[in-house]
Structures are given as structure tokens and as C-alpha cells.
Amino acid sequence: MSTPNRVYIARLAGVAVFDPNGDQVGRVRDAVARMRPTQRPPEVVGLVAEMPMRRRIFLSINRITSIDSDAVVLGSGTLNLRRFEKRPNEVLVLQELLDRRVQLDTGQPGSVVDVAMECSRGGEWALTRVAVREQTSRLTRRGHLHQVDWDRVRGLGSLGDARGTANLLAVLEDMRPADLANALQDLPDARRNEVAAALDDERLADVLSELPEHDQVEILAALDRERAADVLEEMDPDDAADLLNELPPPEQDVLLDLMEPDEANPVRQLLRYASGTAGSVMTSEPVILPPDATVAEALARIREPQLSPAVAAQVFVTRAPLTTPTGRYLGMVHFQRLLREPPADLLGGIVVNDIDPLRPTTPLPEITRRMATYDLVAMPVVDRNNRLVGAVTVDDVLDHSLPRDWRDRDAVPTAAAAGEESVDGTHD
Structure with missing residues (x-):
């Protein structure tokens, strides 16, 4: 294995995992260690990687040919795509040990900031070092950071709830x-x-x-x-x-x-609004501008970072007032049209109004059909007085067309759930 002898695990969180061909297969989310009945440090048996569709799988440490804070590379063979399930004698290092309140052998209390795994001459990986920050009563000063051997820290063998959140949040903060x-x-x-x-x-x-x-x-x-x-x-x-x-x-x-x-x-x-209708799935805060706004003003508006891509893809043009329910709905302008027009041109001159808007009572199947027919990422929703009350975006349609439990990882239906592609790397 081409890898540093010691690796701090918090630094691996989010690191890309590559197969032998250089194709990315997922990202590291944690390390799995097996507790031992003796005082020996826990053995690291593998990593947990997140694959597409949010599936988390186990990567045996024996399958890994290179591991560092830049990339994890797998050796040849077929991945075991069974969903990872932790066993009773195992510990997820980042999830269960980070922020744990412990005590150094000197009696000084502290909390775990990171844990290092180290490879022995025989090729066995184990949790050997712990980074512990001292607890201090002074709010204006952080405690000293100690990097000590595993056996110099008390409180790591018990899996109680003596944990804070700061260090785990630091690991998670860059995630989408x-x-x-x-x-x-x-x-x-x-x-x-x-x-x-x-x-x-x-x-x-x-x-x-x-x-x-x-x-x-x-x-x-x-x-x-x-x-x-x-x-x-x-x-x-x-x-x-x-x-x-x-x-x-x-x-x-x-x-x-x-x-x-x-x-x-x-x-x-x-x-x-009734469930399953345009009114129940729409956003009431699309991008709305008057007809005398310029193309430059519209482009500046859709650049605002808090807007999702689907919401920012088009501008809806209405009479005042410009908050829903608006004045009379006039039409919409897609961002690609904005990019092709002179910045000083007015929206009223380029507005598109040849697509009938939705009504709040329009059912979801009809919305899906019409958006697919016109290749739209959003459609306006107007009331009986032709006032804009919102817009249905493609992400709204997807959220409400998929099964209710689609966000639940345990409910993702794939052939891999049965481990059909498992040849080696089994979690044993």
C-alpha cells in the first residue's frame, strides 16, 4: 500500500475515492474500527464511502492501495455494493468519537478533536493516536491541543453520550x-x-x-x-x-x-391549496420584475446567490405590485433570452406570453405533461384575475412526483441493495 504510515481520519472526510482506472466512485464519510476485548487499540477494518444516490458502502481496508488527505485509491476487484451496516463491536470514528469528552492520563479533561490510524509493519491498521483539546474555564482562551497515544486517554472505550458537536460540525461544514x-x-x-x-x-x-x-x-x-x-x-x-x-x-x-x-x-x-395541485407545490417567491425593467436589471437579479438554479432560470413580468399576488401577469423571459439581448432593452419588448399559465388547481400530472411538452424548468401560476401567485419549478415537480420516502436512504430501490455486484471486499 502506497500511503503515509499515519493518517488523521477527520482529514479524510469528503476525500474522493477512485477505482484502479482513475474513475471516482464516491467520497469518504467515515472510518470503521473494531473494538478489542484487550487494552489494544481498536483495529481499523475499513472506510465508509458515499456513492451516487446517497448509498453508503463499506470499503475493506485490504482493498485500499493508497490513502491520504488528497485521494483514496482502490485496488482491482469488484465493489461490494451492499449498504453499510455497523456491527455491534464496531465504532464509526467520526460519528462516535469526535467531540467525545475524555480525560488524559494526567487527569486533565478534554474533548476529542481527531483520531489517527496507523499501519503496522504487518499491514494492520489501528487507531493509535488521539488529538485532545483541553477543557478550560476561560471563555477567551482555547485549551492546549495534545496528540497522545490511544492508551493515554480515558473514556474512549465506553460508547456513552458524553459528546459535544463542535468538531463534528467542523468536519461537516463544507458538505452540500x-x-x-x-x-x-x-x-x-x-x-x-x-x-x-x-x-x-x-x-x-x-x-x-x-x-x-x-x-x-x-x-x-x-x-x-x-x-x-x-x-x-x-x-x-x-x-x-x-x-x-x-x-x-x-x-x-x-x-x-x-x-x-x-x-x-x-x-x-x-x-x-389542496395537496397535489399547482398551488400546493409552487414557490410564492419567483423572480418578478415590471415590463419597464431592463435586461441588465434582470440579469443582476437572477445572479443573486440565494436563488436556486430553477428559480433563477426565468423572470416573470407583471404589473405592480411585484409581490404575489401581483398585478396582471404579462409573460416570462428565460435567462438565455436575456443573455442574447442588449442590456438596455426593456423586458416588455421581449416577454413571451404564448404559453398558457397554470391555475392553482391544476393537478400534478397535468403540470408534468405541460412542462415536458414545452421543455420548461418553471411555469407561472395565476389566479382567476390573471395575477401571478407563484411558479412551479422542475425541482418542485420532482419532489412531489417521487415516492414520499425517496429522501430516506433506506428506501432507495436499487439492484445493488441485494449485493448483486459483490465479489470481494465483503464486510466481515
Whole structure:
């Protein structure tokens, strides 16, 4: 194996995994160590890698030919694509040891910042070193960082709940919201809720939108109501409405009353529409501009970083007012058309209005058919007075066309679930 003799595992989180041909097959999410009945350090038996479709598989340490903080390379052979399941005597290093409150053999308390695995001359990998930061009572000063042998740290053999969240959050902070949501699903419920609560409101809002409904509800229920209302305010109105729809009406009313009126009102409007209709799946905050706005102004608006690609793909043109429900709907302009027109031209001169908008009552199958027919990533939704009340985007359609449990990793239906492509690298 071509690799450093010692590797700190937190530095491997997110590192790409390549097959012998140089093709990326996934990313490292954790390391698996097997506890031993003696005082010997735990044996590292493999890594957990995340594949496409959010499937996590086990990579035997014996299959890895190179491992460092830049890349992990696999040897020849066929991957075992069975979904990883931890065994009773195993530990997920990042998930279970990071942030654990421990005690050095000097009696000094601290918390685990990182754990190193090391390869012996016989080729066996084990957890040999631990980076521990001292706890200090002074808020303005961080404790000293110690890198010590595994046997100099007390509290690593017990798998209790004496953990914080800071170091695990540091490992997870660069993940996309969907990947972070996936990582949270692997945590025990109490740990998941603890880590979720430690995220800031905006980050938690993004992550909640990527979780299965039952996880969203459980995390929201673990927050105090005022914090839950703050997080709902940071969510897109359609995502907030979907989440509130999973709660009993009395709880919906309490949270809506705690939200700022300007944030709660669009959500209340969406909650009035029947499930499976354009009104229930649309966003009430598309990009809206008047006909006398210029192409340059429209391009500046769709560049705003908080807009999703689907929402930013087109500008809807209406009379004032420009918040939903707007004045009379005039049409829309796709961003590609904006790129082809002179910056000083007015939107009213290039607006497209030859596609009939949706009604709030339009059913989802009809929406899907019309978007596919016209190759659109978004369609306007207007009321009986031809006022724009929202827009249905392609991601809204996908979210509501897939099975309800599609975000639940255990429900992803693939042939690999049966391990049909397993030849070697079995988790044993």
C-alpha cells in the first residue's frame, strides 16, 4: 500500500475515492474500527464511502492501495455494493468519537478533536493516536491541543453520550445540504437532533428541506418553538408549508403565530391549496420584475446567490405590485433570452406570453405533461384575475412526483441493495 504510515481520519472526510482506472466512485464519510476485548487499540477494518444516490458502502481496508488527505485509491476487484451496516463491536470514528469528552492520563479533561490510524509493519491498521483539546474555564482562551497515544486517554472505550458537536460540525461544514442531511440520517436520533440544533438557522433550514418528512418533524419537535419558528422563516415558503403540513393544525397555528407576519403570510397562503395541485407545490417567491425593467436589471437579479438554479432560470413580468399576488401577469423571459439581448432593452419588448399559465388547481400530472411538452424548468401560476401567485419549478415537480420516502436512504430501490455486484471486499 502506497500511503503515509499515519493518517488523521477527520482529514479524510469528503476525500474522493477512485477505482484502479482513475474513475471516482464516491467520497469518504467515515472510518470503521473494531473494538478489542484487550487494552489494544481498536483495529481499523475499513472506510465508509458515499456513492451516487446517497448509498453508503463499506470499503475493506485490504482493498485500499493508497490513502491520504488528497485521494483514496482502490485496488482491482469488484465493489461490494451492499449498504453499510455497523456491527455491534464496531465504532464509526467520526460519528462516535469526535467531540467525545475524555480525560488524559494526567487527569486533565478534554474533548476529542481527531483520531489517527496507523499501519503496522504487518499491514494492520489501528487507531493509535488521539488529538485532545483541553477543557478550560476561560471563555477567551482555547485549551492546549495534545496528540497522545490511544492508551493515554480515558473514556474512549465506553460508547456513552458524553459528546459535544463542535468538531463534528467542523468536519461537516463544507458538505452540500443534501449530503449533510444524508450524514444526519446515519446518526442516532439524539445525536442527530443535537447536531441539527447546533447549526445556524439558515443552514438548518437548508438541511431540513433535504430530509425525509419524519426526520424533519422530529428535528423541529426537538427545538423550542421560538427557534423552530426562526428556522421556518429561513426556509422557502413552499418547503416550510410542506413541513407544516406534517404537523397537527394546532401546532401549525402556534408556529405560524410565532413567525414574522411577512414570513408567515406566504406560508399560510400555500397551506390553503389542496395537496397535489399547482398551488400546493409552487414557490410564492419567483423572480418578478415590471415590463419597464431592463435586461441588465434582470440579469443582476437572477445572479443573486440565494436563488436556486430553477428559480433563477426565468423572470416573470407583471404589473405592480411585484409581490404575489401581483398585478396582471404579462409573460416570462428565460435567462438565455436575456443573455442574447442588449442590456438596455426593456423586458416588455421581449416577454413571451404564448404559453398558457397554470391555475392553482391544476393537478400534478397535468403540470408534468405541460412542462415536458414545452421543455420548461418553471411555469407561472395565476389566479382567476390573471395575477401571478407563484411558479412551479422542475425541482418542485420532482419532489412531489417521487415516492414520499425517496429522501430516506433506506428506501432507495436499487439492484445493488441485494449485493448483486459483490465479489470481494465483503464486510466481515
